[in-house]
Amino acid sequence: MSSPLSHPLVRTFLSTVERRTAALPAAWREELLEDLREEIAAALADDLGEDASGEPAGDHGTIGEERVRRVLDWIGTPEEIAADALAEESGSIPPEPENVGATWTTLGIAVLPVPLCLVPGVGIPLGLVAALGALVRLWRSAPWARHEKRQATLFVLSPLVTVPVLAAALSLAFDGITAPAFVASLLIALTLPVAGAIRLARSAARLRERTW
Helix, strand or coil, rough: CCCCCCHHHHHHHHHHHHHHHCCCCHHHHHHHHHHHHHHHHHHHHHHCECCCCCCCCCCEEEEEHHHHHHHHHCCCHHHHHHHHHHHHHHHCCCCCCCCCHHHHHHHHHCCCCHHHHHCCCHHHHHHHHHHHHHHHHHHHHHCHHHHHHHHHHHHHCCCHHHHHHHHHHHHCCCCCCCHHHHHHHHHHHHHHHHHHHHHHHHHHHHHHHHCC
């Protein structure tokens, strides 16, 4: 089974980013490309599978071109990614390492809104306040590029969409929304903020290792 990175659209995407960031130091450019490879591979990994006979899927697994386009559009255009990277390198948005405690405080607040919604009576207002605080800390934090912050913002705010959708689906399945169904929808919705926090933690750790 072929790697998602072997898809022609992905190869073109990465080569365009590499070409447009030619002015970056080689180590910085390679780190950017490696981050993109990891993100694309993770996003497309679930689309690789086997065909109905149980045999490995074809040249690009079961990944359709439209699915690849959606993933690449979600990550951002090569022009946007290159512009962010060049702006950081020029000093207008300088990435700086921060101590582990500050990073984990920001990421902890980022995943806190969903659990807070379980607090009886005031849970939803508390969750919204925590989400706002997480976004303020996130955008003021130094270790992450703008495209990472934009993606993290989507992760933090994703429960605003996923929780109602999941709650509605569960209410249809169980003839009305129940407390267990609501809790289940919150727990499922928590996966996206947690995934975003893990990615940001890895990015901050790499920056600390490179700098220190």
